[in-house]
Amino acid sequence: MSRPNPVSGVPAGVLVVDKAPDMTSHDVVAIARRSLGTKKIGHCGTLDPMATGLLMLVVERATKIQDLLMSEDKEYQGTLTLGVSTTTQDRQGEPVEEKEVPAFSTEQIDAAFGEFTGNFEQIPPMVSAIKKDGVPLYKLARKGQEVKRDPRPVYVNEYEISRVELPEVDFRVECSKGFYVRTYAHDIGQSLGCGAHLSALRRVRSGRFTLERAITVDTLKTAPREDLFKSIISLAEISLMRGA
Structure with missing residues (x-):
């Protein structure tokens, strides 16, 4: 080239x-x-x-x-898919756990999203560019290694759920820098008890x-x-x- x-x-x-x-x-x-x-x-x-x-x-x-x-703050539009957790917390990873998705109401899903608003901490995913002893985590992940990651402070200013067609949920989120939307999807799935992964993502503002x-x-x-x-x-x- x-x-x-x-x-x-x-x-x-x-x-x-x-x-x-x-x-x-x-x-x-x-x-x-x-x-x-x-x-x-x-x-x-x-x-x-x-x-x-x-x-x-x-x-x-x-x-x-x-x-x-x-x-500066970012804004994303995304889709999470309930019932399947993956190695990368998004659709590019391999499934690691599959569970039946209950017939959640919109209110139940909204309550799970509501747990992750304001200031809170995220544990960065293994498939990320954060370095451990000078080596990016994603390189360790490719070798099948998993290391302890320290939680990082993040915040969500606002979220909106625009579509619920189980197992899919469309959402919009305004968040801080250093925020992992796939970890957000994963954590919401854990809160609901059935797991989830991020299946689509679009950044619309920075x-x-x-x-x-x-x-x-x-x-x-x-x-x-x-x-x-x-x-x-x-x-x-x-x-x-x-x-x-």
Whole structure:
């Protein structure tokens, strides 16, 4: 794969991409580097391969505010499937336990979601980028190893249940950075006593950034470079958006 030729005049800022399924966040960064002609690109907040939606790419000098942008609240739309727990807490893992799903009422499901609001702690999943003695947990998980993970403080500002067709439940959640939605789905399943896994996920907001100005991965691959430059949200506009 050829490396991008450095291009003078690449604007600094944030390019919002609507990530397609079955690709990693790093795949999107690699495409952007070739399409924009610069190596100085990072992303704000990893999306798992099965997930879609908002992925913020920081370009050129915007890489200096990457941590600042990543620290903001996120909003997701997702689906959890009751009755099956998996090794990864999502549909990409292997089933580890299957249970019959009782005929839960919407009120019972809402009560389980309600247990995970405000401030609480999550135990990060083994399949995550968190490091143990310098090694990412997902690499240990691939070797069949499981290590003790310390609970991490997170919070949920708001949630909404939009569809209940057992065993599936559609929901929306506004949460803190470092929040694992698949762990959220898993824990709700444990609360209900039948287990669950995350079967669909879409990020729709990060801080003040939404999908309204997002470009698709296909556009990122094929659009003229000048058009892509116009899609980059400038540092000046970002400062105004954030009220800085």
